[in-house]
Amino acid sequence: MKKLSLIVPCYNEQEALEPFMSEIVRVRELLLPCLLELVFINDGSKDNTLNIIRQLAEEHDFVRFVSFSRNFGKESAIMAGFSMAEGDYVSVMDADLQDPPALLPDMLRAVQVEGYDCAGTRRITRKGDPLIRSAFARVFYRFINVLSSTKIVDGARDYKLLSRKAVNAILSMPEYNRFSKGLYEWIGFRTKWFEYENVERVAGKTKWSFWRLFKYSLEGIVSFTTLPLALASLLGIMCLFVGIIIIILLSVRQIIWHNSVDGWTSMACIVVLLSGVQLFCMGIIGQYLAKMYMEIKRRPHYIIAEKSD
Numbered sequence: 363m364k365k366l367s368l369i370v371p372c373y374n375e376q377e378a379l380e381p382f383m384s385e386i387v388r389v390r391e392l393l394l395p396c397l398l399e400l401v402f403i404n405d406g407s408k409d410n411t412l413n414i415i416r417q418l419a420e421e422h423d424f425v426r427f428v429s430f431s432r433n434f435g436k437e438s439a440i441m442a443g444f445s446m447a448e449g450d451y452v453s454v455m456d457a458d459l460q461d462p463p464a465l466l467p468d469m470l471r472a473v474q475v476e477g478y479d480c481a482g483t484r485r486i487t488r489k490g491d492p493l494i495r496s497a498f499a500r501v502f503y504r505f506i507n508v509l510s511s512t513k514i515v516d517g518a519r520d521y522k523l524l525s526r527k528a529v530n531a532i533l534s535m536p537e538y539n540r541f542s543k544g545l546y547e548w549i550g551f552r553t554k555w556f557e558y559e560n561v562e563r564v565a566g567k568t569k570w571s572f573w574r575l576f577k578y579s580l581e582g583i584v585s586f587t588t589l590p591l592a593l594a595s596l597l598g599i600m601c602l603f604v605g606i607i608i609i610i611l612l613s614v615r616q617i618i619w620h621n622s623v624d625g626w627t628s629m630a631c632i633v634v635l636l637s638g639v640q641l642f643c644m645g646i647i648g649q650y651l652a653k654m655y656m657e658i659k660r661r662p663h664y665i666i667a668e669k670s671d
C-alpha cells in the first residue's frame with residue numbers, strides 16, 4: 363500500500379498543535395487507501411511543544427518526531443523531514459493550519475493519479491498580512507524574477523506534495539543556504555498549482571519578523587542569481603567611462619585656459635559618489651563571499667537531540 367509522509371516543522375506551536383491534530387485525524391480518513399505518516403520536527407521550541415509532540419507520538423502510532431538541539435530555522439526542519447520521511451509521497455505543511463489540510467486529498471490525486479510530480483499551493487490574497495509586508499513581498503518577487511532564470515511564483519507557499527522522485531531531487535542538493543521556494547522550481551518537474559485565499563493562523567503568532575524576512579529574501583537572491591555581481595562590474599565600467607571623459611575635458615581646459623583653481627565642489631561630489639559606488643559593489647561581493655564561507659565550512663544542517671523510535 364502507498365504511503366504519504368506529512369512533514370510538520372514546529373517552532374513554539376503549543377497552542378496550534380491540538381487543533382492541527384484533530385484536523386489531521388479527520389483528513390486522514392479521506393486519504394484512504396493511502397496510509398499516512400506524520401513527522402513532526404521540533405525546531406528548538408522554547409515552550410511546551412516538544413512535550414505535546416511526544417505525547418501525540420505515544421497516542422497515535424502514525425506519528426513520529428525528531429527534535430533539534432536548538433532553533434535551526436524552517437528550511438533545516440524541512441530538510442530533516444525530507445530525509446526522515448519514508449513515504450512514496452511527501453508533503454510539507456505548517457502547524458498553524460494556515461495550509462488547509464483539506465486540500466491534501468486533491469493534491470494527492472494530482473501526484474498519484476494525474477501524473478504530476480509536484481502539487482504546489484499559492485495564496486491569491488495576502489489578507490491579514492501587514493500592508494508594508496505585502497508590498498515588500500511583491501517588490502521582492504518582481505525583482506528576483508527579473509534577476510534570476512529560475513522563476514519564482516509570487517504567493518507560492520511551502521505547502522507542497524511531492525513524489526518520491528522530486529523528494530530525492532531535493533535531497534540531492536546539499537547546499538547550506540536553502541531558499542526552498544527556488545529549490546522546488548529549480549528541480550523542474552511538472553507542478554499542479556492549487557490556489558486558496560489566505561487563512562490566518564489558528565493560534566500563536568508568526569515567527570517571521572520583517573528583518574528575518576528581509577534576510578531570507580537576500581538569501582533567495584544570492585542563492586539563485588549571480589547577476590548582481592555582473593551589475594557591479596557594469597557599474598564600474600560606466601564610472602570608468604565617465605571618469606575618462608572628465609579627465610579629457612579637464613586636461614583640455616587646463617591646457618587652453620590654465621584656470622583650474624576652482625572646482626572644489628565638483629571634486630568633492632565626485633569623490634563621494636565614487637566611494638559610494640565602490641562600497642556598494644564591495645558589499646555585493648561581500649554577500650557572495652559570506653555565503654561561500656558558510657558553504658565551505660560544510661557544517662551539518664541541524665543537530666538532532668531526540669528522536670522517536
Ligand code: UDP
Nearest residue numbers: 371372373405435436439456457568569570
Ligand atoms: N517554523 C520553524 N522554525 C522557525 C520558524 C518557523 O519550524 O524557525 C515553523 C512554524 O512552526 C510553522 C511554519 O514554520 O509551522 C511557518 O511559520 P509561521 O507560521 O510563523 O510563518 P508564516 O506562515 O507567517 O509565513
Ligand code: MG
Nearest residue numbers: 456458460563
Ligand atoms: Mg503560518
